[in-house]
Amino acid sequence: MATLPMRFRLLYQMANTKTATVHELIDALNNDYGNEGQYSLKSFNNHLASMRAVGLIEEVEVDMDTQGNLLETFSITDFGRTRLKHLPRAWR
Amino acid sequence: MAEVQAVGTSASRQTALELSGKRKLGHAKAGLLWGAFGGMSWGFAGIILGIAFTMAPFTGGATIYTAGLVGSAMHDGFAGIFLTFYNIINGRGSEIFRTLKTWPGVLVCLAALFGGPIAMGGYLLGIQFAGAAYALSITACFPVIGTLLAWIFLKEKITPLVWGGIICCVAGAIIVGYTPPDGAAYPHFYLGIGCALLACFGWGIEGVLSTFGMDMVDPDIAIAVRESVSCIVSLVGVLPFVAGWAMIGESFTNLDSLWILALAGCIGGVSYLAWYKSLNMTGVGRAMALNITYVIWGLIFGFFMTDLELTRNLIIGGCVITFGGVLVVCNPKELLNLRG
Numbered sequence: 535m536a537t538l539p540m541r542f543r544l545l546y547q548m549a550n551t552k553t554a555t556v557h558e559l560i561d562a563l564n565n566d567y568g569n570e571g572q573y574s575l576k577s578f579n580n581h582l583a584s585m586r587a588v589g590l591i592e593e594v595e596v597d598m599d600t601q602g603n604l605l606e607t608f609s610i611t612d613f614g615r616t617r618l619k620h621l622p623r624a625w626r
Numbered sequence: 627m628a629e630v631q632a633v634g635t636s637a638s639r640q641t642a643l644e645l646s647g648k649r650k651l652g653h654a655k656a657g658l659l660w661g662a663f664g665g666m667s668w669g670f671a672g673i674i675l676g677i678a679f680t681m682a683p684f685t686g687g688a689t690i691y692t693a694g695l696v697g698s699a700m701h702d703g704f705a706g707i708f709l710t711f712y713n714i715i716n717g718r719g720s721e722i723f724r725t726l727k728t729w730p731g732v733l734v735c736l737a738a739l740f741g742g743p744i745a746m747g748g749y750l751l752g753i754q755f756a757g758a759a760y761a762l763s764i765t766a767c768f769p770v771i772g773t774l775l776a777w778i779f780l781k782e783k784i785t786p787l788v789w790g791g792i793i794c795c796v797a798g799a800i801i802v803g804y805t806p807p808d809g810a811a812y813p814h815f816y817l818g819i820g821c822a823l824l825a826c827f828g829w830g831i832e833g834v835l836s837t838f839g840m841d842m843v844d845p846d847i848a849i850a851v852r853e854s855v856s857c858i859v860s861l862v863g864v865l866p867f868v869a870g871w872a873m874i875g876e877s878f879t880n881l882d883s884l885w886i887l888a889l890a891g892c893i894g895g896v897s898y899l900a901w902y903k904s905l906n907m908t909g910v911g912r913a914m915a916l917n918i919t920y921v922i923w924g925l926i927f928g929f930f931m932t933d934l935e936l937t938r939n940l941i942i943g944g945c946v947i948t949f950g951g952v953l954v955v956c957n958p959k960e961l962l963n964l965r966g
Contacts, residue, residue: 572717
């Protein structure tokens, strides 16, 4: 299967997992994007913030990690699932 | 929408909730800043583009809109090249080809078609057939069309205050651009009005299509695709009909105007990048209202960089746009969830 644009791949990943934190998503996408410059915590956080603001995903839990950083847990929304119909055929 | 659960101790729960709220508000404010920066930089790019248009070969042309269409195509071309390199440097070069193979990428290409050749062609033909007074006033209404379409198709939440801000920004832009009808006979007047409306809808549709696409595609990639596609379609589908290729050939022998146009393209690319980011982060309505503030920035830069005279219309229009911009940005908390 051809690699998806990263934001679309994140949505796909969220649809195939009940909930996920940014660190879990970074681990999950390592094989596809790990050697690219865009594979960074900042980039993932930006994608997730935009996807949350437009309602594709929602924040279901917040916590502080051991380093004292905010740790958000997200899940895909029903609205986000409607966007999956635009996935390339091989990904459906 | 599910209620956010905080876990951990009572103290860490409270801190996590506060930080989460701050992060969301920070994202919304960043979107507004990108929108304001997009308007400001587009005003600056317009001044630079205007300087290029006073130089050969853009002072001539087979038709009166050849220079405008060629300049627009070359501007988008330089912007597309600049943005492609920007993405390659940031490690996102592969994303451009991945995006083109998906439906959201196709939508961004369609957005390029509507916002590039269709809207720009309609804008220039509108001025030609109906006169600047009517064409500029009609095309300045694109934020209203874009916001209505976003409200209908994207279910974007637009509060009465933001509607007020958008209307003020449009009204201000019309006041600034308005010139009394010159009394000339326009035998194709209604065709010109139709062309101006086409431009207005073209820019509105571009905003909605690209914003839909950017739900699944990075805005930085979307704008590189948009500018490149707009340039290619103009080169292949528009310029041959206005003897535009000849002018492009001439422009490459006039390095004085070429480098100024290239500079305008790079600044315009940065401006479009900011605009697309704000479309994604603040929604179509607010982003378009902030984008049209380029009119007032154009006045400010024009006053200091050219021999622009400040007339009563310019000052009143500028004040109305500023007031509208303030209404749009005054409550970023409304932006935490963009759609209903």
